[in-house]
Structure formats: structure tokens, C-alpha cells
Amino acid sequence: MKFSEHLYHKLQPIWRKNHSHPFVKEMGDGTLDPDKFRFYMVQDYLYLIDYSKLFALGAVKATNLEDMGTFSSLLDSTINEEMSLHRQYASRFGISAEELEAAEPSPITLAYTHYMLYSAQNGTLAELVAALLPCMWSYWEIGKELNEIPGASEHDLYGDWIKMYSSEEFGELATWCIRLMDKAANGKSEEELLKLENIFLNTTRFEYMFWDVAYNKEMWPTDE
Numbered sequence: 001m002k003f004s005e006h007l008y009h010k011l012q013p014i015w016r017k018n019h020s021h022p023f024v025k026e027m028g029d030g031t032l033d034p035d036k037f038r039f040y041m042v043q044d045y046l047y048l049i050d051y052s053k054l055f056a057l058g059a060v061k062a063t064n065l066e067d068m069g070t071f072s073s074l075l076d077s078t079i080n081e082e083m084s085l086h087r088q089y090a091s092r093f094g095i096s097a098e099e100l101e102a103a104e105p106s107p108i109t110l111a112y113t114h115y116m117l118y119s120a121q122n123g124t125l126a127e128l129v130a131a132l133l134p135c136m137w138s139y140w141e142i143g144k145e146l147n148e149i150p151g152a153s154e155h156d157l158y159g160d161w162i163k164m165y166s167s168e169e170f171g172e173l174a175t176w177c178i179r180l181m182d183k184a185a186n187g188k189s190e191e192e193l194l195k196l197e198n199i200f201l202n203t204t205r206f207e208y209m210f211w212d213v214a215y216n217k218e219m220w221p222t223d224e
């Protein structure tokens with residue numbers, strides 16, 4: 001069994017919880033409170049700023065020109081396509097790109113991005129890929145699942161989100177990451193594979209928490 005298949009099967013219970021979080025379900029049936037989406041979109045923008053840096057670090061750690069090129073395409077498409085979707089949403093909510101960038105990160109945004117960047121900066125290429133794979137893979141799956149709901153991709157607010165993450169282009173990049181995970185895990189010791197599994201588990205957990213915090217619009221409890 002490929003390492004990516006092993007991860008996918010082992011983490012199905014959390015993966016299912018992630019896909020059936022009320023935030024995701026309500027985006028799919030169009031009932032999500034736009035205020036919760038607004039909170040998510042601002043936090044996700046901040047998340048994506050750091051997430052992009054992971055691709056830059058990937059280009060540094062890549063062992064061949066082809067992978068360097070794909071990491072740099074990912075960096076470009078995150079900043080110029082994925083984040084452009086957020087900028088468009090922000091303008092619909094009356095928030096400028098400058099205001100988005102200057103927003104305050106929630107505790108979970110900080111924890112998640114810092115964990116990913118720590119793994120990427122201090123670990124191997126395989127550890128970097130293990131940290132970013134749940135983000136790419138779970139969004140692609142969620143996008144495809146929501147896209148199958150009749151009318152969901154035509155929803156006035158959530159339709160564009162669903163279209164982006166179910167798109168062929170996004171799917172191709174996610175598939176590339178899955179393949180790179182398998183390539184990078186090849187020949188690793190049991191101990192190293194367990195470490196990769198643990199990183200993948202942690203960012204999968206963070207994915208769930210990211211929905212949860214947006215659903216409850218949670219910032220620092222001390223500031224309330």
C-alpha cells in the first residue's frame with residue numbers, strides 16, 4: 001500500500017469529522033451564516049500568507065528542478081488565484097486587501113501556521129509535504145463533495161468557493177502533492193514514517209479546528 005493510502009485509511013475517522021463539520025455542511029446546503037464565513041475568510045487569508053511560504057521552502061528543499069518548478073507554481077497560484085478569491089470575497093464584505101493583511105490572527109490560525117512552518121523549516125522535504133498535504137487533499141475532497149450537491153456551486157456566496165476547490169487545476173496540484181508524499185516517504189525507516197504520520201495527523205486535526213473556530217468565531221478568550 002502506498003504511504004498516502006495508509007495515511008488516508010488510518011485517519012478516516014478524523015477525515016470524516018472534518019468533512020461533516022457544520023461549517024462545511026452548511027456551506028454545502030447554503031445555510032451558513034455569512035458572518036461565520038466572513039470570519040473564516042479573513043483568517044484563511046492570514047493562513048494562506050504563511051502557507052505560501054511553505055511552498056517557497058519546498059522549492060528550497062526539493063531535490064530536482066521539476067519539483068522546484070511545481071512548488072513555485074503552487075506559490076504563484078496560492079498568492080494570485082486562491083488568495084484572489086479571498087480578496088474578491090473581502091470586497092463584497094467591504095474589507096480592503098490592506099485590512100485583510102493587517103487583521104489579527106486567531107489563536108488557531110497562529111498555532112496552525114506556526115506548526116506548519118516549524119515542520120517545514122526544521123524538517124526534511126518529506127516532513128514539509130506531510131505538513132501541507134492534509135490542507136490540499138482535504139480541501140479538494142470537500143470541494144468535490146460539495147460540488148455534487150445540486151445547486152451548491154451556484155450559490156451566490158459559497159458557489160465560488162466550491163468551484164475553486166473542486167476545480168481540475170486544484171485537483172492536479174493536490175494529486176501532485178499526494179505523489180510527492182509517496183516519493184519522499186520511499187525508503188524511510190519505521191521511525192521516520194511514524195514521524196510523518198504524526199505530522200499529517202496534527203495538520204488534519206488543525207484542519208478540523210480551523211472550521212470549528214470559524215463556526216464559533218473564536219478569538220482570544222482573554223479579549224472578550
Ligand SMILES: Cc1ncc(CN)c(N)n1
Pocket residue numbers: 044047048082135136139207210
Ligand atoms: C485552513 C486551510 N487549509 C487548506 C486550504 C487550501 N489551500 C486553505 N485555503 N485553508
